[in-house]
Each structure stands twice: as structure tokens, then as C-alpha cells.
Amino acid sequence: MTRSSLPILALVPGDCTGIGPEQTARILHEGRGRDVARLVVVGDARVLELGARQAGVALAYRRYTSPATVDWNAPGVPLVDLENTDPSAFELGVASPESGRLTGDTLARAIDFAKAGEIDGVCFAPLNKQAMFRGGWRFADEHKMFAHLLAHTGPFSEMNVLEGQWMTRVTSHVSLRTAVEQVTYDSVCRALKLADETMRKAGIDTPRIAVAALNPHAGEGGLFGTEEIDIIRPAIEAMAKEGIACDGPWPADTIYLKAFGGAYDSVLAMYHDQGQIATKLKGFNKGVTITAGLEVVFTTPAHGTAFDIVGKGVADIGAFESAIRLAARVASRQIEARAAAA
DSSP: OOOSSSSSEEEEEOOOOTTTTHHHHHEEEEEEEEOOOOOEEEEOHHHHHHHHHTTTTOOOOOESGGGGGGTTTTTSSSEOOOOOGGGGOOOTTTTTHHHHHHHOOOOOOOOHHHHTTSEEEEEOOOOEEEEEETTOOOOOOOHHHHHHTTTSOOOEEEEEEEEEEEEESSOOSSSSSHHHHHHHHHHHHHHHHHHHHHHHTTTOSSSSSEEEESSSGGGGGGGOOOIIIIIIHHHHHHHHHTTTTEEEEHHHHHHHHHIIIOSSSEEEESHHHHHHHHHHHTTTOOEEEEETSSSSSSEEEESSOOOGTTSSSOOOOOOHHHHHHHHHHHHHHHHHHHHOOO
């Protein structure tokens, strides 16, 4: 694949009070991901300069008005300078509603470029959900914000990818009490269809999906609850008949061991922490989050803003690089699919 045919990804530095600017600067300085994508920074030059200082790297950039105007043969990192965020106005390592608002504004501009067909995906550094919410972006998480801005009405969810394992869930950023109420036959079927579809788009021809139980010991035959008998198993059987390679429900305290051992490509959890605890213990600085179900590719490191180490120049960039590579992989396949359809 020639460089001119590589997908174009917007690289968004995330919340300027966290480690995102530093990670972005180091990624660009070291040329990570340049072999799989053409990267254009969408953000404020002052944030990028802050990141370079924090990372202790030199970074030459060239300003453009939009991704469509980038000269990919010119020297320097291409930057669409939004001139909207002065990082000196915010205290490092402290969640700020105003910084959260500007983070949301920056992501919204990147989405505008995606809707205009100027980029093929968005890869963003860590943000702070509470800061964005308090800053006016009234969504429980960025995935719901993305769906809103894209006027998306179908199913969507976040998935976490770690060392070839795709972890998804039936419910996400809600209270545990609400999560239990949201585990229904339809929600389990919907989650299995979305997981299967997303992994196929990433090049896994027949994804093998294990389904975790809701209750301890998978309900112990109804002794600890009947959701496995009444809801989860019937949904699994129905989706298996539709051609999805899924089975279970399996006890959640052991199924991840089998999955990480290679028996499955994915585990469908019933609620957020059921899956996140397992995957973050496996590799906290390696995981990637992808927003499944949306027409635009969104990826980000699975870790947060790491306020405790901001400005120390020690933030790991492994997950961010993995996020770029996953976005490029999915975007490339989307480009190929559109070309084939045309």
C-alpha cells in the first residue's frame, strides 16, 4: 500500500489537563503509526506545544485550514489549528469543566471533518467524561456524544481490544442496579450482533464469542438467579441459529481465562466492570477502546487522563499507538468495501 492510499486519521490531543498532549507529541515525534495511516492533528497549536515540552521532544508542525488542504509531501506534522484552547488557563491534573467543554468542541470539529469526507477516522487521546459533562456536553460518555453528532439511531457501544481480544458488554456506563434491569433478551441479542459485525469489519471472518453469565456460577442452575435460564441462554441460542459463533453463558470469574488463552476472540460481559476489571488487569497500558456501530471510526486508549503523572514525561504511549493502528485497520477495510461496492 502506498502512502497516498493510507487512510487519513484525525489525531485529537484529548483533555489538555491530562496526559493526552504529551502522548500526542511523543507519538508524532517518534513517527508511530505513520506506516498505517496519514495523521493530521485537529486541535490547538498551543496544546501540541505543551505536549512537546512535557515529553521533552522537538516537534515541527505546519498549519492547515482543514484535512482536505494538507500537503502530505510537505515537511512537518500537519495541524488544523482550531485556536480554541489555551492550556495555560488550566491547572494540570485537575478536572476542569471549561477544559471539558473545549475537549468536546474539538472532537465535534473532527467529526465535522469526518462527515465532510475529509478524514477516515478519529483517534483521540484520553479525556475526562465528568469534565465534558459539567462543561455542557450532557452525555454519559463520548460514545453517546458521537452518536448524537452523527444523528445515529441504530445500535452502538464501546468495545475494548487487547492483544487480539475484543471485549464488549450488554450494558455500559450506568449504575449496577440499572445494568441488571437492562439485561434483557433483546439487549443480549443486540450486543451479540454488534460484536459480531464489528469484528468482521476488522477482518475476523468468524468471530468466536463467549457470553459471560450475570450471576455467580452462571446462576448455579437457578439457585443464584434465573437470568441465565430465562434471558441469556435463549438469546445465545437464537443468535447461534442466525450464524453467530457464540456460546455460554459461562461463569464470569473463569471465562476470561479461556478467552485470553485463545479459545475465543471475544467475551460479551453483562455490565461494565465485569469485563473491564479482567481486561485492565491483563494489560492496562495496552488496551484500546473502539466505538462500535457508528459509521465513523473512533478509537482511543482504554486508560484515562492519568492526572497523577501529568507533566512528568513518563506517560506510556503503547495503547495510543495501538488505537491508531486499530483505527487504520478498520478504516482501510471500510475504504476497500466502499470501493468494491462502487
